[in-house]
Amino acid sequence: MARIELSRLAHSYQRRPDKAEDFALKPMDHVWEDGEAYALLGPSGCGKTTLLNIISGLLRPTSGHVLFDGRDVTDLPTEDRNIAQVFQFPVVYDTMTVYDNLAFPLRNRKISEHEIQNRVGEIAEMLDLVFCLKQRAGTLASDARQKISLGRGLVRTDVSAILFDEPLTVIDPHLKNSLRRKLEEIHRQSKLTLIYVTHDQTEALTFADKVVVMHEGEVVQVGTPQDLVEHPAHTFVGYFVGSPGMNFLSCDVDGNFAVVDGQRIRLADDTPSGAERAGDRWELGIRPEFLQLVFDRPKEGLQAKITNIEDFGSSKIVTAAAAGNTLRVRLAEEDEVRGELGWLVFPPERSLLYRNARLFREPTGRRQ
C-alpha cells in the first residue's frame, strides 16, 4: 500500500525548456493518499499520461521527486516500484493459459507453486475468471483479457498501487458497466491506491473517490465528484465536467453582487466582499441545470431572448442570449417554453464568482 507524493515535479519533452508552454507538466506538489481511488481526468494532450508514466517509472521527470511512502523512488526503475499497470489495449501473454498469465508475476518472484495456486485461485474468483483458467489467453474476448491484465497486478501481495491508462477504451459498450462494477468491488476489497487516467468524465466520476482534473499540464482541481459539479475551482473544470458545461458571463463585482450589464445578481453568501482589483478578470459561473428560466418578470433576473431549443426527450436544453452572452438552461421534460422572451434567474447559492478563471471563495483551508 503506498502514499504517493510528488514534490516540485515538472517535466518537459524538450532538452532546454524555458517558457511555460515547453512544459508538458508544470511544477506541481501533490499527494495521492494510500488506499484511495483517484481519477486523472483531462482532454487529450493535457499531460495526464505523462504524469502516469512518471509515477510508474517509465519516464524520468525533468525535475522534482516522486516518493512512495516517503521513500524517494524517482530514480528507481519500474520493476522496483512495486506498481501494476493496466494498459489501453489488453496486454496478455497470448500463448500462455489464463492460469499461467496470472501466475507469471509470482513465478518470476520465485514464490512457491503451492502459494501461487491459492493466490491465483483467489484472484480468479474475484475476477470471475475461474471458468477459463485452463484456456489460452489469446482466445478470450477483450474484456476478459483486460481482467487478466488487472489480475496480474492483484495477485502480487507487494503491489503498492495499480495504474489504469484508459482501460475501457477498447471494451464493447455493453461490457463496460460490468467491468466498472468489478473495479469498484476490487477497490473496496483490496484497499490499494488506484490511479485511473481517462478523458471521459463519466468514467472518472463513476470510478473515483477523488478526481484530479488536469488542464494544459497543470492540476486545476482535486475533489470529489460533488466538488467538481457544485464548486468547480477553475473555469476549465466548470466547462469540462457536466454536459453541457457551465455558463460564464464576464461581470463586475460590487460587494456581494455581480453586476452584468447593469443588472445586479446576488452571489453565494460565502463570497468574500473583496475589493475589486483593477485588471482582474471577473466572471460569473452557473451550471445550466441550476440556472432557471421564467416567463413572468421576476424581482431579480436577466432578460433573455431564446435562440434554440434541443429536445432530449427526458430534458430540454434552451439556448438564450442575454447581455451579449450565450447561456444554456436545462429544463425538465414538463417545463414549457412560453414565448421568445424570458428572464434568467440566478439562485445565489449556485452563482459562483471567478477571478482570473479561479473560483473566488472564502479560503476553506484547501488552497486551489
Add this chain to the structure above:
Amino acid sequence: MKARHLLLIGYVIFLMLPLYWLLNMSFKTNEEILGAFTLFPNEFTLDNYRVILTDPSWYMGYVNSIIYVTLNTVISLAVALPAAYAFSRYTFVGDKHLFFWLLTNRMAPPAVFLLPFFQLYSSIGLFDTHIAVALAHCLFNVPLSVWILEGFMSGVPKEIDETAFLDGYSFPRFFLTIFIPLIRSGIGVTAFFCFMFSWVELLLARTLTSVNAKPIAAIMTRTVSASGMDWGVLAAAGALTIVPGALVIWFVRNHLAKGFALGRV
C-alpha cells in the same frame, strides 16, 4: 547488455573480414598477392581497377548487368502494381489459388528453367539480349513484388479509395495521382528487392547470354577457369559489383525493416 553488443560486433567483424580481404587484394599487384601474405598492400596500386574500367570486355559486363536489372525492376513493378492492388482491395474467383501459384514460382529452382528458357528465347530470337534476362528474372521477382506491394497497399485504408471515387476520380487518375504517392516507400523497397535478386543471379543470366548482353557475373566466372588467373583484377571486379548494391541500400535504408517483413509488419 554486454553480451548483446559482443555478439553484434563479433558478427559484423565476421561479415566485414572477407570483404576487407577482397578490397585488400584489389589494391595489390598479382605478384604481391601470390608472393607474400600481407595484411595491407605494400605497393598500393589502382592498376586492377584501371584494367577493368578501360577494357570493354570487362566494363561492358557492368553496363549489361545494370541494363537488364533496371529493365527487370521496371517490368516487375509495372506488372505487380495493378495486381497487388487487385489482391489488396478485391476478392475474385480464384484469387487465393492465383496468389499461391505466384508463390510457388518463387520456389522454382532457376536450374529447372535453364533448358526451356534457353530454347524459348532462342526460338523467338531473344537469345543474348537484355530483355531475355530481364524477363527470365521475372520468374521470381514478380511474385515477390506482388507479395511486398500487397502488404504495403493493405496499410492504406480502403476509405481513401472510396473518398476519391466519391470525389469523382476515375480509377486510373486515382491510382496515379493519389494511390501511388501514398505507397512510395513500398515501391522503393520493392525496387530494392527486385534489384537485389536480379543483380546477384548468375545461372540464368549466364545461360541466356553469350556476348552482347553478357553480365559481369558471367565474365568473372569465365576468367576463373583460364590458366594463370589474375587475382588482383578478379578482386577489383568483385569489389565493383558491390558498389551499386551499397548505393541502393543507402537510398532505401529507412524503409528496409518494413520491406524485409515483406510489408507484413
Add this chain to the structure above:
Amino acid sequence: MTKTQNNRAWFLVLPVVVLVAFSAIVPLMTVVNYSVQDIFDIENRVFVGSEWYREILLDDGLQKALLRQLVFSFAILLIEIPLGIAVALAMPSRGRWASLTLVVLALPLLIPWNVVGTIWQIFGRADIGLGGVLVTMLGIDYNYAVNPFDAWATVLVMDVWHWTSLVALLCFSGLRAIPDAYFQAARIDGASNWAVFRHIQLPKLKNVLLIAVLLRFMDSFMIYSEPFVLTGGGPGNSTTFLSQTLARLAVGQFDLGPAAAFSLIYFLIILLFCWLFYTTMMQLGRGPRV
C-alpha cells in the same frame, strides 16, 4: 480490411498472369513434355512414359546428391535461424545506429552470388587467404581444395556469412512491430530476459520466422553459383548439390529427357518441403495470412 467481391479485378491481374505464364507455365510445359519422351532431335521423338523418372529416382549418384543437399539445407536452417534471431535481438532498435547496422547487415545480400564464391575462394586459401591463414594458425591443417570435409564446411560457413543477415533483418522487423506496452508489462511483472523472449518476442516472431524458414530452405536447396565458383563441386562430389547436377545434365550432356524428369522431381521436392514447413509452423497456433 473488408474486401469487396469484384470479378472485374481480373483485368488488373491479367498482366501478371500473362507475364508469369510466359516465364513459368510455357517453360514448365516444355519440361513436362520432354520428361516423357526420348528425343534424338527435333523431328523424331519417342514417348517413353515414366521411364526417365524411374531412371532418375534409381540413379545412385543423384540419390547421393539429394542426400547431400538435404543435409546441407537442414544444417543451414539449424545454424542460420537461431543465429539470425540472436543477431536481431542484439541489434539497436531505434536511431542512427539502427539504420547503420541495417545497411551493414544488408550488404552481403547484394553481392552477386559468384562474387561471394570468389571472395571465399580467396579468403579461404591457406596461403594467400586471411581466413585460411587464421585457421591453420589454430593448428588445423585446412585445405578446402583437397579435403572433402573442409570443402563442405567452407561452403557452409560461406552460406552462413552470405544469408544469415536475411533472417536477422526479417526477425528485426518482426520485433520492431511489437508494441512497447508488452515490454513495459513484462518489466512490471518482473520477467527475466529469457521469459520476455520466450513469452513475448518468440510468439510474435512466428510469422516472420515462417517466411525466413521458407525463403532460406528454398534458396539453400537451389544453391548453385557459390559452391560452383568456390570448389567447382569438388573435391570429388563432396560439394556437388542438386542444381549443379541438373545444370551439368541439362546444359552439359544435353540429354533432354532425364534432365526434364530430374527438373520436375527437384521442383516437387521443394514444394513438398515448403508445404511441410508451412503446415507444421501453422499448427503452432495462429498462422500468418496468406
Add this chain to the structure above:
Amino acid sequence: MPLVFDNISKTVGGEIHIHPTDFRLAPGSFNTLLGRAGAGKTTLLRLMAGLDRPSGGHIFVRDRDVTKMPVRRRNVAMVYQEFVNYPNFTVFDNIASPLKVAGIERREIDRRVRKVAEMIHLEDYLHRLPAELSGGQQQRVALARALVKDADLLLLDEPLANLDFKLREELRLELRNVLTRSNAIVVYATAEPQEALALGGNTIIVDEGRVLQQGPAAGVYRQPGSVRTAQLVGDPPMNVVAGRIANAAIQLGEGNPVAVPEHLRALPEGSYLFGVRPNHVLMKRCNSSDIEIRTRVDLAEISGSETSIHFDHGGSSWVSRLDGVRPLGVDEPISVYIEPQRVFAFDPRGALIAAPDQPTVGWST
C-alpha cells in the same frame, strides 16, 4: 429531388445484412439513422452512396434509377467515422479535390474552398497537411470536402464517434447549424440516441437490418412503435418488465399493484410488457398511488450533470436517471418509485398499445 429506396435488400455471403425495405427521403431533408453498432447503418449509407450494390430492389434519385450507376457519376459526398483525408495533399487541396476533378475554373475553386473553410473555422490551416492537425480538425477537413461540392446527397457515418467527449459536444452543435443550412438530402448515422434527439430532423430507427420506425426525433421518442424502438431511442434505454392488469390494478414486475392510471383504463385485463423511462424512476415517493420497488444498487454511473443508478428488477437491468451527483455504493439497498401515469404499455409481442399523454413540447423555434 427525393431519394427513394424501393424494396432494397443486401445479403453478403448468405447472411442478410439488410432485409427488403422501402423508404423515401424528402428533398433537402435532414435525416438521422439511429441504431446500435452492427445494426446496418453503414450498409444503408454505402447503398445510398453507391459504394455497394444492393442484392435486390432499386434506388431512385430525381425519379431516375441510379442502382447501377457507378459512384463516380453520382453527385454524393460522404464523411467517414475515421477521419479520411488524402494524407499527401494540403488541407486546401483536400477540400478542392472534388472541384478540381469536376474541372471547375481555378478562381472559382479558390472562392468556394475559402467560403467553406471559413464556415468550418479552417481558414488558417489551409496550407497544413492533415497529419499535423488534431482529430477534430481532421474531421472538419473531411466535412469541408463533403460540403464544398454541393452534392445532392450528403452522408455522414458516425462522424463524431472517434472524438473526445467534450469535443463531440461542441462539434455536434456546429454540425447542426452547417448541415441544416445545406439544401442537399443529409443522412447522419449515429449510435447515440442523444445525438439523434439533439440533431432532430427525420429519425429512422435501424435494428438488425430492418427499419423499425421513421419520424421526427421527439415524436419517435414519445410514441415508440415497439419495445425495441423505445430501448433504442432513449439513453439510457427505456426500462421494460413483464406485468399484468387484473381486477382494476396494474402490477409491474416486483412492484406493488396500484390503481390503473387514466391512460391505461381502456385496456382489457391480461399480461403486458410495461415500459418506464429512466428519468421517471424516482428515489422519493411523490404520492400514495406510486409503484414501489425494493432493490439493491448494481452501479451508480455519475456523468457530472446526472447520475444513472443501475439496479436489478425482475431479472433485467433497470436504470433510474437522477439529476446531480448521487454517489450510492455498490449493493446499497434502495427503494424506487414510479408514477403509474408515466407507464408505457406494450402487448406481449412488443408492439405499443398505449403511451402516457404527452406534456406539450413547447414553442419550437
